[in-house]
Each structure stands twice: as structure tokens, then as C-alpha cells.
Amino acid sequence: MIREEHLQDWRDAALSVETEVRKAVIGQDNVVRLINVALFARGHVLLEGDVGVGKTTVLRAFARAIGGDFERVEGTVDLMPNDLVYHTYVDADGKPRIEPGPLLRHGERLTTFFFNEINRARPQVQSLLLRAMAERTVSAFNREYSFPHMTVFADRNKVEKEETFELASAARDRFMFELRMETPRDKAVRRALVFDTAFHDVDALINQVTPGILDWQSLNSMAAAIQHSVSASEALERYVMDLWDASQNPAAFDVRIDGVDMKKLILAGASPRGMSALLRAARVVAWMAGRTHLVPDDVQAILPSTLGHRVFFTPVYEMRRAQIADTLVAQIIEKVATPR
Template identity: 80%
Template sequence: MSKIADNLLQDWRSQALKIETEVGRAVIGQPDTVRLINIALFARGHVLLEGDVGVGKTTVLRAFSRAIGGDFERVEGTVDLLPGDLIYHTYVDADGKPRIDPGPLLRHGERLVTFFFNEINRARPQVQSLLLRAMAERTVSAFNREYRFPHMTVFADRNKIEREETFELASAARDRFMFELRMATPSDPAIRRALAFDPAFHDSDRLIETVPAGLLPWEQLNEIGAGIQASVRASEALEKYVLALWEATRNPLAAGIQIDNVDMRRLILAGASPRGVSALVRAARVVAWLAGRDYLVPDDIQAVFPSTMVHRVFFTPVYELRRAELADALVAQILERVPAP
């Protein structure tokens, strides 16, 4: 890249790190989640969130939205939500006349940057399908025209407690998300005490206002993301390492991986997809960029491998019920067993 482009990437790196710092002040006890969301933004990938009720998923997304600018939209998943509800809103006005207004996907136009679908597994598959198309193409057809939101990043979370009237995401749907992030309740006693007793953390609106607004020109996120991908290179040895990791998701037994009380010959239904490995490399390049390097090292891959792969390895039905346990164990074993250059 040209010197001007290199300087621009350096300026953006400083701003990206500043965003991470500022959001981390508002959302304490979640440094890994904050870092990975920041990576996803610059890798231009969507994120699936999991976590207990009240751990701060909405707060962290609103904080990022304020920091990067553009518009924020939130939709609640319900069993009676229809695909059209994302596109338009119908109502009767004060004069008794029917009206149609743009829905949550359309009302912001190209200013839509952060779209949060809360409890996506409460929405029917038809609604999920519309969202997946919007994620893949960042366009929606409505009212005889095409609407574009080229800067949009989609975040979705799943209700893990109630199972009635829920519709789990299909494997192909999960594969559309770059990361699956698990936000746990902080375990550090000092952080738990602050969250429980410090009034500063009891008013989320006021808390988010502490994050500086518009720290970067969000309209250039796609351009900068492409610049990062073009500027960070991978050695031949690093490429072989990534391909070996990929093969281990498809045939862990051949990589010498063993998990207690699991027949490894019957565990895997499908390994990571080409899209998944592409997402892994894109995210790792952002990790390298944030570290000030223009080349990949194994640590960059390992930093994002669990969050990129844990939802992309699919088990046979006999083991799928143990997914939460087995996926983490498998990913950890792959990183341990596959030799890094």
C-alpha cells in the first residue's frame, strides 16, 4: 500500500484502540468480549452473543454504537414477529387513515451501522431468513426498490433459559456469524462489588453517555476493513498451520485428538466451512493490525480461533445434545494438538 494509506491505517489503529479503551471503561469485567467485538467491526463480520440475562449485552453494543457513530436499531424477537415487521410498520393515524412507515431495517437508510436482534431464537425461521439475507447482502427489496445499508453490522443473541416457543438457528444460519461470543457474569470480586453497589453502573443511559461519541468516520469502515486485509500478509508456514487447523475440525481423530467418553469416529457431522476459515483469517489479520504488525503470527490465529470455530463444528445427533461441553473441549484440543510454526 502507499505511504498515505499506511499512515491512514495507523491513524485508524489508534482510534480503534481508543474505542476499545473507552467502551471498556463503561462495560467493566468484559475485556475479551470488548476486544472481540472491536475485531469483528474492523473485520466487517456479524456477531452472535450468548450470555445470562442482565450481563450487559445491550449496554456494550450501545456503547460501541456511540463510539463509532451512525445509527443503532434494536429488535425484540417474538413468536408473532413477521418478516414484514422488519420492513414496514402499519398503523391508523389520528385522522383514521391507514399509514405505512419504514420498519427497523429501513428507517435509518444507509446510516444504519449497528443492528441488534435480541432473542433471535424466539423469531420464526422466516424472520431469521430475512435477517440472514440482509446480513449477507446488506440490502433488502421492498416497495419496488432496493434499500442498502452497506455499513451495517448485525448482532444477535439467543435466549438460553426458556425453551418454549423458540426456534434454534440452523447450522447454515450460525455459519453467517463471524463470532459466537459468550458473555459471562464477571467473577472478579472487585468488579462484582462495583456492579452491585456503584451507582455509576446502575444507570445504563448515563453510563453510555460517558463514552465519547463519533470517534471515527463510520462511513469509511468498509474501506479501512479492506485496507487491513490487503496490508497484513501470511507466510507459507502460517498458511499451512491454518489449513491444518481447518482439517482438524473435519477429522479430529487424524490429528490425534481424543475427548473422554466420546467416540471420535462418530463425533463430527461437518467441520468448518470455507466461509468459516475465511472469517478466521480476516479476524486474525485485524488482531495483527491492532498489534501494529503487517504480518500474521500463530498467536493471532489462536486469539480468534475459539470464537470463530465453536459454532461452526457440527456434531452427529447423539453428541449434539452435549454441544456446549464438547465444542469447547474440541476447540481446545485442536489448538493444543496441531503444531504451530
């Protein structure tokens, strides 16, 4: 049984992970915190951002800090499901060989799996990744391979639309968070990224991160202990249920968006899986703050990243998702009564 002092030690380690990652990444404090929350809530993350904002760098920094192995796959239109499991080649003697692919080559040491430009990969490839995310297993060579410590991160190419396959709603729902990693706006940060040569050598930046801060093999059991250690009051439970209702029927909570017919906006609200992910993440936020009970701020801190991609709009509004989703979540937070 994990005692309180162990939780405190892990809390200190979790905060140390963020400190170390910030040695390699600047101007992305909120993204760093939410990735850390996802790790301890054992959830997967979908990243969005322009080219060159440091998505790979931040994930490599996390992988070094938490320990275990890192793997990256590039999404391409010709990528096939089997390419994730094995690859074939002809050796120097002219004999055919089969080697484990990126999902299998690290075995149970795989902790961080980054699928870059996932919407360039065909739906069949996305489906295989979904199973790996949900079950953390893959069947191959007449046996089942397990990677129980793996967290999947995926990035979507938002700029190019040719030869891309948009993620289905079920695929997006598998991700605990959808995070926007934008170009920093702070002038000092922008200047440092351009003129400070320390940020021009990614490998040197990653080497500044202290390796293996966590016992990554104990992360699952520690995550379960965190969930058991943080409680929710009846008032907080009612608040979360109201948020769920508002995602399905925002008009009932007087949520209004200019130019939108609220009665025709929602095709489907958040799923039970989504609300479960929200509570898991909120408990981690509370734990990181040193509390053993949830407060509304814990829920609101992760609501935009948890809820925005799980509310599905009718076709007439889906094309305007980027403009509507953020406003909808902000309105839900404002209109749903917060317990005191």
C-alpha cells in the first residue's frame, strides 16, 4: 500500500520533471504542466501547433526526465499498419529479415510514443494506434506484446489538407487532452529563441535535462494511488454533472454564441470516457497542488483541453470548430454555477 509520504515524494518528483523540461523548452509553461498532468493521469495527448514550435523537443525532454524509451513515427500516406509492428529488409548476405517495428522494438521499456502528423496516416494505421492506446497491447507473430508504461502523443498537420485523413470522433475521444502548442508571444522569449544560440542545438538542450527522475515502472501504480487519494464533495460532483449536461445541451444553461443557433449546434456532447478522463486529470491537478480534495479550479484548469475536442457539432457548424469550440467551453465555465 502506498503511504502519504510516498505520494509526497512523487509530487516532488513530478514538479522536478517540469523544472527539468523547462531547461529545454521556454514559453510553453501551460503545455508542460498539462503534459505532466496527463502522464500522472495515464492519458494520451493530441498536440496541435505550427511547424517548428518545439513539439518533438518537449516530448524528448519529458522522455529523458521520466526515463524509459522514446520512439517517434512519421505519418505518411503510404504508411501501413504492419509498418508499426515490423519491417522487412534484405541483409548483406541477400537473405530476407524481419525486425520488430517501432511499437515492438523497445518492449516494455517504451514510455513515450510520438506519432508525428497522424492525419497523414491512413485510417487503418490510426485504428491500430487506437488499439495500442486503449489496451497498450498489440498482437503480432502469434503472440501479444504489451507496453504498459506507454503514453501516446500525436500531432496533427493543420496546414496541408492534401493526402490527409482527418481523425474520426472516436479517435479524438481516445486522447485525454488536445493541446495547442503555439508560437510564444512574449517578446523576450521570442528573442531568446531566435538569438540565443543555446536554443539552436536541440541535442544539447535535451542533454541538460536530468535523466530518470522518476521510477517509470511504478508510474501506473502511483497514478492509481493518486486517484484514490483525492476525493470529491457532493457539491463538486453535482458541478461536474452539470458541466456534462451543458456539453450536451448548452442552451439549457443559457450558453449563447453570436451567430450560432444553440439548439442546432450540438451533435453529441462529451462521452462517459471523456468525463472520466476529466476527473482523472482534475485529481492530478489537485494532488500537484498538495490537496486531497477537489475544488472547482482543478476542474476548470483542464476543462478546455479535455472538453473542447469531445463536443461534436452538426455539419453546418463543424467547419467553424476552431472559432466555436473555445468560446463554447468558456461560456460553459461562465454559465454553469460554481459551488462555493
